[in-house]
Amino acid sequence: SQQGEEDPQALSIQEGENATMNCSYKTSINNLQWYRQNSGRGLVHLILIRSNEREKHSGRLRVTLDTSKKSSSLLITASRAADTASYFCATDVGFQKLVFGTGTRLLVSP
Amino acid sequence: DTEVTQTPKHLVMGMTNKKSLKCEQHMGHRAMYWYKQKAKKPPELMFVYSYEKLSINESVPSRFSPECPNSSLLNLHLHALQPEDSALYLCASSQEADSGNTIYFGEGSWLTVV
Numbered sequence: 001s002q003q004g005e006e007d008p009q010a011l012s013i014q015e016g017e018n019a020t021m022n023c024s025y026k027t028s029i030n031n032l033q034w035y036r037q038n039s040g041r042g043l044v045h046l047i048l049i050r051s052n053e054r055e056k057h058s059g060r061l062r063v064t065l066d067t068s069k070k071s072s073s074l075l076i077t078a079s080r081a082a083d084t085a086s087y088f089c090a091t092d093v094g095f096q097k098l099v100f101g102t103g104t105r106l107l108v109s110p
Numbered sequence: 111d112t113e114v115t116q117t118p119k120h121l122v123m124g125m126t127n128k129k130s131l132k133c134e135q136h137m138g139h140r141a142m143y144w145y146k147q148k149a150k151k152p153p154e155l156m157f158v159y160s161y162e163k164l165s166i167n168e169s170v171p172s173r174f175s176p177e178c179p180n181s182s183l184l185n186l187h188l189h190a191l192q193p194e195d196s197a198l199y200l201c202a203s204s205q206e207a208d209s210g211n212t213i214y215f216g217e218g219s220w221l222t223v224v
Contacts, residue, residue, distance in 0.1 A: 030209035042114075042200060042217035043153065050210065088152055095166065096141060096207045100152035 004101025133201030
């Protein structure tokens with residue numbers, strides 16, 4: 001069953017711009033993870049944020065989590081063409097049962 | 111680069127065939143997973159193995175049969191599949207099968223059922 005809705009479904013920006021993707025979910029979570037997927041490829045883990053954390057950074061990535069609103073956001077700063085991919089949030093609802101959101105397709109043009 | 115290796119990368123099989131997908135990890139992880147991903151959809155959990163024992167089966171049809179021969183290997187046996195089973199099958203692993211562990215995915219096996 002689908003837990004997360006991501007918004008926007010698709011995002012098109014120029015290199016150097018920032019990209020923000022949002023994820024909303026329905027039930028309580030233990031943590032939330034963000035993944036990147038290049039077309040037809042496997043998932044690459046980007047960042048894990050625990051339910052008691054509000055913000056986390058990793059390189060050009062910034063993730064926020066608001067458990068009261070059941071939402072998370074992923075910000076990619078100074079985007080590059082190589083960031084073109086689909087981005088998924090995944091909520092850990094227990095026993096390592098990851099439930100993925102609908103995904104955002106990001107296109108970064110040179 | 112992922113340290114979860116899946117073979118084959120592509121598989122075409124008929125509805126009466128029996129085939130297997132294989133997955134291997136050498137990170138010493140004790141939890142392994144199978145996910146299914148249809149085109150333009152998010153991945154969906156199929157099975158979870160923890161310490162080589164099946165701990166979660168998400169009501170997957172019996173034509174999919176998982177097997178964990180040891181802590182490094184995970185197989186998915188396929189028999190009498192339907193065309194709608196065509197999808198990307200993703201294997202993953204994590205240190206333990208509890209919350210807070212990062213789950214690492216392989217590149218997937220593209221399955222086409224004809």
